[in-house]
Amino acid sequence: MATARTESVGPVVMGLNKQNGQLRGQTKPAPASPAPTTQGKTLGAPQKAGGGPQDGGGIKFGDDWKKSLKLPPKDNRVKTSDVTATKGNEFEDYCLKRELLMGIFEMGWEKPSPIQEESIPIALSGRDILARAKNGTGKSGAYLIPLLERIDLKKDHIQVHVVIATPGRILDLIKKGVAKVDRVQMMVMDEADKLLSQDFVVLIEDIISFLAKNRQILLYSATFPISVQKFMAKHLQKPYEINLMEELTLKGITQFYAYVTERQKVHCLNTLFSRLQINQSIIFCNSTQRVELLAKKITQLGYSCFYIHAKMMQEYRNRVFHDFRNGLCRNLVCTDLFTRGIDIQAVNVVINFDFPKNAETYLHRIGRSGRFGHLGLAINLITSEDRFNLKAIEDQLVTDIKPIPSSIDKSLYVAEFHSDSEKWMIQTQI
Numbered sequence: 001m002a003t004a005r006t007e008s009v010g011p012v013v014m015g016l017n018k019q020n021g022q023l024r025g026q027t028k029p030a031p032a033s034p035a036p037t038t039q040g041k042t043l044g045a046p047q048k049a050g051g052g053p054q055d056g057g058g059i060k061f062g063d064d065w066k067k068s069l070k071l072p073p074k075d076n077r078v079k080t081s082d083v084t085a086t087k088g089n090e091f092e093d094y095c096l097k098r099e100l101l102m103g104i105f106e107m108g109w110e111k112p113s114p115i116q117e118e119s120i121p122i123a124l125s126g127r128d129i130l131a132r133a134k135n136g137t138g139k140s141g142a143y144l145i146p147l148l149e150r151i152d153l154k155k156d157h158i159q160v161h162v163v164i165a166t167p168g169r170i171l172d173l174i175k176k177g178v179a180k181v182d183r184v185q186m187m188v189m190d191e192a193d194k195l196l197s198q199d200f201v202v203l204i205e206d207i208i209s210f211l212a213k214n215r216q217i218l219l220y221s222a223t224f225p226i227s228v229q230k231f232m233a234k235h236l237q238k239p240y241e242i243n244l245m246e247e248l249t250l251k252g253i254t255q256f257y258a259y260v261t262e263r264q265k266v267h268c269l270n271t272l273f274s275r276l277q278i279n280q281s282i283i284f285c286n287s288t289q290r291v292e293l294l295a296k297k298i299t300q301l302g303y304s305c306f307y308i309h310a311k312m313m314q315e316y317r318n319r320v321f322h323d324f325r326n327g328l329c330r331n332l333v334c335t336d337l338f339t340r341g342i343d344i345q346a347v348n349v350v351i352n353f354d355f356p357k358n359a360e361t362y363l364h365r366i367g368r369s370g371r372f373g374h375l376g377l378a379i380n381l382i383t384s385e386d387r388f389n390l391k392a393i394e395d396q397l398v399t400d401i402k403p404i405p406s407s408i409d410k411s412l413y414v415a416e417f418h419s420d421s422e423k424w425m426i427q428t429q430i
Helices: 098-106 114-125 139-150 167-175 201-208 226-235 262-275 288-300 314-325 359-366 384-397
Strands: 129-132 186-190 216-221 240-243 253-259 280-284 305-308 331-334 347-352 376-382 416-418 423-425
Touching: 098 139, 114 129, 114 139, 114 216, 114 240, 139 186, 139 216, 167 201, 186 201, 201 226, 216 226, 262 288, 262 376, 288 305, 288 331, 305 314, 347 359, 359 376, 359 384, 376 384
Parallel strands: 129 216, 129 240, 186 216, 253 376, 280 331, 280 347, 305 331, 347 376
Antiparallel strands: 416 423
């Protein structure tokens, strides 16, 4: 169950257009260097869809089907143990459909991550799952792979209720008979802590009442409050529990804070832009008004900037997200609308221009960098009013947010690539 749409919605509209969230100043020149990449794809270049079985010329029994795969460039960036501490399983160990395996490999996925190793075989068995794993460690693949494996293309009815909508809208479609879910065998709740919060849990329980009695429920999240435990006891049958959260923050993310006054924040941000090697950055504010004001300031400083928040029309949000993900802009200013379920491999710096109020929000924000075991940097601008929240969040997450040094070691957040023919560092500037 997802709550964000990310498809392309048309041509890029550039310029100082306040309505569509895309502000572009005069980009400061950067030295010639290799283009930054996102999971093996050139940042800013059109992404071509990988070839599937339909354009592979057909696979015959006995063929070496892997030879027909159209694989993306190998991603040899250093990865942390968040995704490398596996049991050594392969995707082929799970007896998946050939077409599904081809799609997995052509996405550039080579081996299952720890959460995928734990989750995929259990989900395929039909058992309920309650899984905790860090943001950016492969939770989506952990449920999407068994979901796609279990779908029977010969059956003409909803089997897994894959919907892009709010829970209220889904329930409305069910009650009107538009979405017939009485034969749904599998229900997945990603970001389950949010879906089972006080705002949505009644709607979710109402939706479940329309499903088949022997349905399978899979819950995935980085954080599980008490409300999830109550839901589990009521609706899950002997769930298999997975907990890969011995520590809450990703190992590849280095966290710093800069102690500033409110009036110094923009100047501090400008200094960070000039000194850091930012591939792409996400900058968080605590209100929609501050998002737009900050995006305008960044543009006036001469840096390209997009912004996104919940009060924008969905069409414009889709366009901004799509263009940012494809590398058309270095910096994105946003609210907490952008903290969950967003996977952009090129983001290596997250800046909390406004410090969040609670540990859960902080965890999801900084998790936008350092995706899938890669390196990332989280920088927090702290005013005197934020110092108590800073200490509380450090304690709750059992993490260490250090004072920002005068010079930040690039090896902490700039990825080093190795290939057969070259070894190079991303050396992009804003």
